[in-house]
Amino acid sequence: MEILKIDGLKKAFHGKQVIDGLTMSVEEGTIYGFIGNNGTGKTTTMKMILGLLKQDSGTVFVSGEQVTFGDTATNRHIGYLPDVPEFYPYMNAREYLNLCAEITDVNKQERAERIETLLKLVGLNGETSKIRTYSRGMKQRLGIAQALIHRPKLLICDEPTSALDPGGRMEILNILKEIKSETTVIFSTHVLTDVERICDQAGVLHEGKILQEFNLKADDFGDKGIIIRLNPDEFSCLSHHLNMTHIENTDYRVTNHSLQEVYEVLHKNNIYPESIVREKKSLEDVYLEVTK
Numbered sequence: 001m002e003i004l005k006i007d008g009l010k011k012a013f014h015g016k017q018v019i020d021g022l023t024m025s026v027e028e029g030t031i032y033g034f035i036g037n038n039g040t041g042k043t044t045t046m047k048m049i050l051g052l053l054k055q056d057s058g059t060v061f062v063s064g065e066q067v068t069f070g071d072t073a074t075n076r077h078i079g080y081l082p083d084v085p086e087f088y089p090y091m092n093a094r095e096y097l098n099l100c101a102e103i104t105d106v107n108k109q110e111r112a113e114r115i116e117t118l119l120k121l122v123g124l125n126g127e128t129s130k131i132r133t134y135s136r137g138m139k140q141r142l143g144i145a146q147a148l149i150h151r152p153k154l155l156i157c158d159e160p161t162s163a164l165d166p167g168g169r170m171e172i173l174n175i176l177k178e179i180k181s182e183t184t185v186i187f188s189t190h191v192l193t194d195v196e197r198i199c200d201q202a203g204v205l206h207e208g209k210i211l212q213e214f215n216l217k218a219d220d221f222g223d224k225g226i227i228i229r230l231n232p233d234e235f236s237c238l239s240h241h242l243n244m245t246h247i248e249n250t251d252y253r254v255t256n257h258s259l260q261e262v263y264e265v266l267h268k269n270n271i272y273p274e275s276i277v278r279e280k281k282s283l284e285d286v287y288l289e290v291t292k
């Protein structure tokens with residue numbers, strides 16, 4: 001079933017068309033990477049999903065219910081982590097989550113257990129210090145716990161990893177992967193390696209629409225080239241027969257030739273390179289191709 005369905009969504013600011021007939025859907029139980037350059041309208045779209053911003057036209061359905069601007073009814077299905085989450089710095093994580101549980105009407109009997117489960121999930125269960133002392137990564141993890149407190153069907157995260165160091169990013173990605181069985185996740189980002197790591201599906205937002213979608217579990221983006229490790233003499237010999245560019249050190253990329261052709265040329269010229277590997281295109285390669 002589709003947890004999110006957007007159809008023909010449009011939004012302009014001061015005559016500038018930011019979202020221009022956006023149509024997309026997200027299946028329950030998946031992680032969807034919402035990718036796009038800075039300023040393409042990812043946050044704008046998220047605000048319309050949350051009913052915080054009025055669209056000019058088009059519809060948004062969350063768990064089969066239509067989102068209406070200014071009406072928070074559909075937000076009971078949604079947990080939201082903004083790009084820079086705000087907290088009460090004088091509270092500790094438990095106190096803060098307790099407040100969030102009260103606000104979102106989490107059943108009183110369940111509250112303490114829910115809070116402990118979430119603190120454990122985000123690795124803050126042993127933490128008693130005030131939020132003001134937290135690192136950016138810890139705040140982001142607390143933000144996820146906060147967003148999940150009312151057991152939403154859909155978690156929306158706005159660039160959850162962009163400002164974090166590699167360790168902090170891995171922690172967030174692992175948490176998102178772990179909750180996937182309970183909550184569908186949409187996260188916006190331009191860190192494409194993060195998308196490749198954990199997403200099932202990804203959509204490229206470009207000029208107000210989804211320009212291309214990828215099934216990251218099934219799509220093979222094809223070969224970028226063949227990387228051969230050679231000495232400079234071997235390179236100058238082979239460059240007469242193959243389309244080659246220097247990458248770095250003694251590595252050269254061959255393009256527009258099959259592996260079979262490369263082997264034939266090598267054999268004819270009596271060249272036995274240190275290594276030959278097929279180079280797969282990454283999501284970033286494909287993204288740059290489609291958005292250029």
Ligand SMILES: Nc1ncnc2c1ncn2[C@@H]1O[C@H](COP(=O)(O)OP(=O)(O)OP(=O)(O)O)[C@@H](O)[C@H]1O
Pocket residue numbers: 013014018036037038039040041042043044045
């Ligand atoms: N309230 C507003 N008033 C006027 N223009 C706005 C408003 N909100 C967003 N915009 C403009 O809409 C465009 C899309 O902004 P948005 O923040 O949605 O992009 P984004 O994809 O989330 O970018 P980033 O990756 O940098 O966060 C930008 O040009 C922005 O300046």
